[in-house]
Amino acid sequence: MTNRATATIHGWLLLLPAMACLALFTHWPAVASFIESFYSTPKARRPARFIGLENYQQMLADPIFWKALSNNLWFALGTIPTSIALALLMAVWVNDRIAGRTLVRMAYFTPTILPMIAVANIWLFFYTPQYGLLEQITGLFGARSTNWLGSQDTALYAITIVAIWKEAGFFMIFYLAALQAIPPSLGEAAAIEGASRWTFFRRIQFPLLMPTTLFVLINAVINAFRMVDHIVVMTRGGPDNATTLLLYYIYQVGFGFWDTAYAATLTCVLLALLALVAFVQYGWLERRTHYQ
């Protein structure tokens, strides 16, 4: 009994520094956002007062919130499947004995270690009307000049492409590691059975990669709600909120308009979305995933 008590004291003492920091900068802020979403933003003469669900009513009536939410869903739909499919293709290619394998792998992985803010500058230059590389290439084919980032129709696609480019190589390495861990005897057995390469991939490799796909998927979903650096550089949410994502809107409301209570309300929505992702992961996908 006393042994157990000492162990508990030791255990918590070891945990204390990390838990204190987490409590201060993760747990408490999450709870505080929730509490604050029921209060008004304090002004110079007027302290914050309880206003019930008013912030949420304001949010539901706010067209920019809905725009940011739908942009974010389209951004997620645009980045997640494409970057995962590309990552898998890259991994399968790099896993074979293709020419220049090391250099090719390096080329795919390089965007991962570059700062998003820096590559966003390069992409901005890439997309620049008249002057940029993309314009010069489309110009060769006689296409009309397009302001890729300045037009509501193309801006969200333009930033989605940047995100895919940044992520695919990062996800590739997880698939590569998983492919290399598949025992070669499985391939030999499948070949004896006369399975085609496609069948081997679809029926053996792909199912064995499911845990990796799940891991990559969760990362991709979180990233879809986290990546806003390139928006700060490339579009600032424009034109006319065409590229405003949820976290960027929180940043604008909290630090541009200093409406902290409304920003807290939006934060709660973001946290609820992330909690939903966690719930789907542990409650549903985990059970449907095959483990070796």
Added chain:
Amino acid sequence: MSAAPHPAPAATRTDPYAPKGLALTLESTGAILLALLWVLPLAYAVWAAFHPAEYTTRFVLTAPLTLDNFTRAWAAAPFARYFLNTFILVTLILVFQIVLGTLAAYALARQDFWGRDVAFVLILAQLMIMPDALIVENYRTLAKVNLIDTIPAIALPYIASAFGIFLLRQTFKTVPKELDDAARVEGASPLQVLIRVYVPLAKPTYVAYGLVSVSYHWNNFLWPLLVTNSVESRPLTVGLQVFSSADQGIDWAVICAATLMTSAPLLVGFLLFQRQFVQSFMRAGIK
């Protein structure tokens, strides 16, 4: 990651599904075309940075090379100070992450005590609720203690890392219990056991985690942008943004030079230690 033991060295066995002949040529071509597409933005920046401004969008092989853009960028903004700030920042974060992470991971991996599982769940919560989502409240907290516009303010929300704790916990769990017991029999205290037995055995995990953490915080932008507003505390990423959005006319050659400069340390490190980088990111993801 620990690869499954292969019955024979992989090289001596032939993969029946490895493409040969035409299929291999087609696959190589596809892979190389995609690789070229992937390096195109970077290659474009390198071209612009090393040539005079009039060649920025004119691709002539005879264009003269120059370092002028780099000297102009270096002179136009206090990049030396930004480099120093970023260096201090990533070191500060890494040291704290490792110390706090090691202590917490040891408790979670090898101590059996009341409330351990609850603590573990509370820690893992940070994997979903990332500090980026809590910018408004964290700013308020740091403003209360007058830390805004300091390097510790950038570091504080990140020094306890659920990811690091989880990674180290998994590694510590693989350390044989007998080693632990043997050290204790010889009279070592729990902390001595941790430092003499566990930490040396987890060295590859520390290296992997260190590389991932340094790359992440070298590149981090939104939070440092919010909490800094002076040259003395700004890291490189924020400095680069201030530099390239300043209304000094858009000189792409100079902006590309500054962009390459800020990415250079990581890029050069990656080119030199490519295998180590790729394996570190793999190891960090698989655990």
